[in-house]
Amino acid sequence: MLLAEVAATSDAVAATRSRLAKRGAIADLLRRTAAVDQAGSRDGEGGTARTDTADDLEIVVSYLAGALRQRRTGLGYAALRDLPPPATTATLTVRDVDAAFAEMAALEGPGSAQARSTAAADLFAAATEREQAFLSGLVAGELRQGALDSVVVDAVAEAAGAPADAVRRAVMMRGATGPVASAALLAEDPLAVLATFTLEVGRPVRPMLAASAPNIAAAFEKLGAGEDGPELCVDVKLDGIRIQVHRLGDDVRVVTRSLDDITERVPEIVEVVRALPSDRLVLDGEALAVGEDGVPRPFQETAARSATKETTSEVELATQLQLTPYFFDVLHADGRDLADVPLRGRLAMLDEIAGPHTVRRLVTSDPEAAAEFFAGALREGQEGVVVKSLDAPYAAGRRGAGWVKVKPRQTLDLVVLAVERGSGRRQGWLSNIHLGARDPEGGFVMLGKTFKGMTDEMLEWQTARFTELKTDDNGWVVTVRPEQVVEIAFDGLQRSTRYPGGLALRFARVLRYRDDKSAAEADTIVAVRALAGH
Numbered sequence: 001m002l003l004a005e006v007a008a009t010s011d012a013v014a015a016t017r018s019r020l021a022k023r024g025a026i027a028d029l030l031r032r033t034a035a036v037d038q039a040g041s042r043d044g045e046g047g048t049a050r051t052d053t054a055d056d057l058e059i060v061v062s063y064l065a066g067a068l069r070q071r072r073t074g075l076g077y078a079a080l081r082d083l084p085p086p087a088t089t090a091t092l093t094v095r096d097v098d099a100a101f102a103e104m105a106a107l108e109g110p111g112s113a114q115a116r117s118t119a120a121a122d123l124f125a126a127a128t129e130r131e132q133a134f135l136s137g138l139v140a141g142e143l144r145q146g147a148l149d150s151v152v153v154d155a156v157a158e159a160a161g162a163p164a165d166a167v168r169r170a171v172m173m174r175g176a177t178g179p180v181a182s183a184a185l186l187a188e189d190p191l192a193v194l195a196t197f198t199l200e201v202g203r204p205v206r207p208m209l210a211a212s213a214p215n216i217a218a219a220f221e222k223l224g225a226g227e228d229g230p231e232l233c234v235d236v237k238l239d240g241i242r243i244q245v246h247r248l249g250d251d252v253r254v255v256t257r258s259l260d261d262i263t264e265r266v267p268e269i270v271e272v273v274r275a276l277p278s279d280r281l282v283l284d285g286e287a288l289a290v291g292e293d294g295v296p297r298p299f300q301e302t303a304a305r306s307a308t309k310e311t312t313s314e315v316e317l318a319t320q321l322q323l324t325p326y327f328f329d330v331l332h333a334d335g336r337d338l339a340d341v342p343l344r345g346r347l348a349m350l351d352e353i354a355g356p357h358t359v360r361r362l363v364t365s366d367p368e369a370a371a372e373f374f375a376g377a378l379r380e381g382q383e384g385v386v387v388k389s390l391d392a393p394y395a396a397g398r399r400g401a402g403w404v405k406v407k408p409r410q411t412l413d414l415v416v417l418a419v420e421r422g423s424g425r426r427q428g429w430l431s432n433i434h435l436g437a438r439d440p441e442g443g444f445v446m447l448g449k450t451f452k453g454m455t456d457e458m459l460e461w462q463t464a465r466f467t468e469l470k471t472d473d474n475g476w477v478v479t480v481r482p483e484q485v486v487e488i489a490f491d492g493l494q495r496s497t498r499y500p501g502g503l504a505l506r507f508a509r510v511l512r513y514r515d516d517k518s519a520a521e522a523d524t525i526v527a528v529r530a531l532a533g534h
Contacts, residue, residue, distance in 0.1 A: 001095075009029045030060065034185040055098075062178055080139060081476045086124075086125075092123075153177055162194060173200075175259055201247070204244055205244070208329075210405040213405070216406055217367055220370065233347065233390055244283070244284055245269065247276070254266050276354060280332065280333070286326050287323040327354045329343075330349050373385065378408060384405060386405045414488050416482070418434040421478070439524070445525040448504045450508040458510065485521070488505065
């Protein structure tokens, strides 16, 4: 499959707001990709063609969901600034591209940076102008085409002629869309093949996600509770990292929300799980660093503690901080799959197995009691709560109607310092904004970037606005006069060595532009540091 065909489909997806149209365009490309297998079989090379086509399908699915198959390539924005002249003819296949990125990802040690730059230059030189833009969007993680993984999953179902629920469940159990897509699209009986994807202890599944509500009352309303309504479970939402733990005998595996394996970095969690009274388990929970006073340490410390140890300070942090696991769900216990069991039953099993290592929760039908519980969680330094239906199954990989998170919303009025050119669906617009807090001593201190929360109307407006304010343009980043104030919502602050103020916003998103405020009225770095407890 040529990369040009994937880029063309991405363009078609970006050009429409219709979810049905997006799904149809992706399904058509998947059918064409799968059809190569039939051609190969007729040529007497069915086995080889089938393997190659399965690879193509997995790559195409990943690219149309906006991601490379390699989680890290070592390429950053700098590598995308000075691209070589584009090729005039489309010759790159998706396997060529995947192999090139795999080679870059594998490079390490002395000379690896130069080798990676050379490999990237060779790849982009072989790409046409449209393909270069598509690849840039994949590398930068900003292929804004509106084809989220959920749309791709539905497209797989359409292309395979299989029920969407069956595909979603298979993806949930397999933990990835690509393998499910290739299996379903190349099978004579897709439904039978999809049924073979079941929960397997030791193989991570996609975690269940929560919808959001602005307050407890709204969360209760979403779950159909209230006066004389059913009881709900209200879990404390810990400010840690999501973990999924698999145990098979003494073999314990710990993965993150993105299914990255961190087992070797968290021996203390492995030790806790090995001590539990069940030798065949799949648990869902959070891990965080807790101080001697019982108060959670800053999220950045928890994140750094579980990250790859590369610097001396990170190694020292690993020896000083211990992560404590807190579990809030169980998907398998002693040979019994529990994903389809209502939460009420799963919690009973969880308490029996993990007792003292469970997340604190309240079961109530009273919104006022839940609101008091929420306030208490915030006083303890936690993120908020997750309100859950006791009748809901574990809908892995989806923001199902069974879980609703409630967190206090923090906002800051910041100043736009620069803006990056968009790619994919945002091609031609100025998109990712650089955010700065006002320094009382003069100037502004950058706290991060975001393109979250922007509507098409907002993108159109800010493109015109920041073009007017432009002071410099290197082809990728447009520097602007620091005049435009924007209201930003965020979930917290973390320590950062990347930004000069030593802090970065977590999950920043645009609420609105504040034309009623001047840059002199923006929030100061002093106020931001006070929020972070500095």
